[in-house]
Amino acid sequence: MTDNTVKFIGEVSKVSEQNGAWVIEWPRSATHFHTYGKLTPYFKGLAEGKLMVTRCVNAGCPIAKGNGETWLPPRADCPDCHAPMQWHEVPKPIVGKVYSYTYVKRGGTGLEIETPYYQIDVELEGCCTIPKGYLLDVGREPKIGMKVTPVFRTKDPTHTSLDIAWKAL
Numbered sequence: 001m002t003d004n005t006v007k008f009i010g011e012v013s014k015v016s017e018q019n020g021a022w023v024i025e026w027p028r029s030a031t032h033f034h035t036y037g038k039l040t041p042y043f044k045g046l047a048e049g050k051l052m053v054t055r056c057v058n059a060g061c062p063i064a065k066g067n068g069e070t071w072l073p074p075r076a077d078c079p080d081c082h083a084p085m086q087w088h089e090v091p092k093p094i095v096g097k098v099y100s101y102t103y104v105k106r107g108g109t110g111l112e113i114e115t116p117y118y119q120i121d122v123e124l125e126g127c128c129t130i131p132k133g134y135l136l137d138v139g140r141e142p143k144i145g146m147k148v149t150p151v152f153r154t155k156d157p158t159h160t161s162l163d164i165a166w167k168a169l
């Protein structure tokens with residue numbers, strides 16, 4: 001004999017009571033999938049201890065004219081001519097300068113590094129952008145113009161932009 005009723009297939013929630021109101025414990029989890037697409041070389045590079053950047057080499061580009069500046073974070077396609085950018089690795093030693101900084105006492109939701117820390121904007125020679133990052137040294141207040149070098153998280157990489165930090169020179 002089969003039972004033709006709709007079955008509950010979930011897990012029974014735990015219930016507690018606070019001031020007469022039930023509080024339901026309902027654990028949730030989700031897996032988010034997204035692709036880095038054409039920017040994959042950047043994240044792959046970080047995990048391998050390489051700083052991969054792009055530049056436009058399209059001779060017909062109205063801005064780059066075949067000899068574009070470096071983009072970091074990289075862009076897969078040139079914003080000016082829409083042609084695919086060319087990838088290259090920034091040669092070592094990599095030395096940047098602190099352009100500006102801010103002290104982060106409380107991080108936003110989902111932040112996966114400890115606070116407090118210094119978020120820094122780094123100026124790199126030949127780079128037309130000023131990428132954001134964080135100073136690895138805890139408790140060391142950066143100075144504008146202070147020289148920094150990247151540190152890559154090659155052991156247990158997170159496969160996110162947290163795989164690059166900067167340390168003072």
Ligand SMILES: [Zn+2]
Pocket residue numbers: 056057058061062063064068078079080081082083
């Ligand atoms: Zn271009």
